[in-house]
Structure formats: structure tokens, C-alpha cells
Amino acid sequence: MVWRKGWCLFAEELIQKGQFVCEYAGEVLTTPEVRRRQIMYDELALVACSRINIDATRIGNVARFIYHSCDGGNLLTKVVRIAGALLHRLCFFASKNIEKDEELSFSYGDTTLKPNGFPCFCGSSCCSGTLPSENT
Numbered sequence: 001m002v003w004r005k006g007w008c009l010f011a012e013e014l015i016q017k018g019q020f021v022c023e024y025a026g027e028v029l030t031t032p033e034v035r036r037r038q039i040m041y042d043e044l045a046l047v048a049c050s051r052i053n054i055d056a057t058r059i060g061n062v063a064r065f066i067y068h069s070c071d072g073g074n075l076l077t078k079v080v081r082i083a084g085a086l087l088h089r090l091c092f093f094a095s096k097n098i099e100k101d102e103e104l105s106f107s108y109g110d111t112t113l114k115p116n117g118f119p120c121f122c123g124s125s126c127c128s129g130t131l132p133s134e135n136t
């Protein structure tokens with residue numbers, strides 16, 4: 001991956017094409033804190049952590065409402081870094097043309113690797129019937 005002005009070229013190209021949708025905002029956590037919260041969320045039946053440890057349960061933005069789709073949906077995620085910033089950011093980009101009022105969705109992970117046991121209602125033709133776990 002090539003970096004320029006803090007952004008990878010791929011992300012910069014997508015931004016120039018107007019494909020940036022939003023950032024996945026939340027608390028940036030250490031791995032031990034992720035594990036601690038995951039146990040708590042499992043007990044409360046909440047699923048809210050992603051692999052780069054951004055927890056949108058308490059603090060987040062519109063991205064926390066985006067659902068999983070087994071066919072990958074219409075968004076892709078990219079980890080990007082802004083010049084001078086210490087932390088990487090997780091951003092959503094459009095992976096195809098999105099019509100007005102079309103629901104945004106992306107793949108939470110590969111359900112064949114580790115399904116979490118909760119039913120998936122994405123409705124895509126390749127739906128596995130189960131949501132992926134945080135560990136996929």
C-alpha cells in the first residue's frame with residue numbers, strides 16, 4: 001500500500017471519486033479492555049466490537065447502525081491514517097452505486113469461519129443464515 005499525505009492512495013482515490021460515506025466512530029480500546037467488554041457484552045447479549053477495537057456502544061456515530069450483509073452489501077471498509085494523527089481510522093466507502101433510500105450494509109466478516117449463532121436477516125441470495133462473530 002502506498003501512503004501519501006497520511007492517506008493511502010486507495011482511500012484518497014475513493015475520496016476524490018466521492019465514494020467516502022462515513023467513519024466508524026467509537027472508543028479506541030486496548031485488547032485487554034476489548035476482552036473485558038466482550039465478556040460483559042456477551043452476558044448482556046450485545047455485539048458491538050470490531051477487529052480494530054473501536055467500540056461504538058457508548059460513543060459512536062451513524063455508522064453504528066449499519067447492518068451486515070452476507071453478499072458484502074454496498075460498502076467496503078478501509079483503515080486509513082490522517083497526517084499527523086497517531087491512530088488509524090476505520091472508514092466506509094461505497095463499493096458500488098448507491099441509490100437514494102437504499103439501505104447501507106457491509107460484511108461484518110466471514111460467517112463460514114466463525115458464526116456467532118445469531119440469525120442473519122440480510123436477505124441476500126448467499127445469506128448463510130447466521131451473523132459472523134467478532135473473531136472472524
Ligand SMILES: C[S@@+](CC[C@H](N)C(=O)[O-])C[C@H]1O[C@@H](n2cnc3c(N)ncnc32)[C@H](O)[C@@H]1O
Nearest residue numbers: 046047048064065066067068069119120121122
Ligand atoms: C447495526 S449494530 C446495532 C446498533 C444498535 N442497535 C445501537 O443502537 O447501537 C449491530 C447489530 O445489528 C444486528 N444486525 C446487524 N446486521 C444484521 C443482520 N443482517 N441480520 C440480523 N441482525 C443484524 C445485530 O444484532 C448486530 O449485533
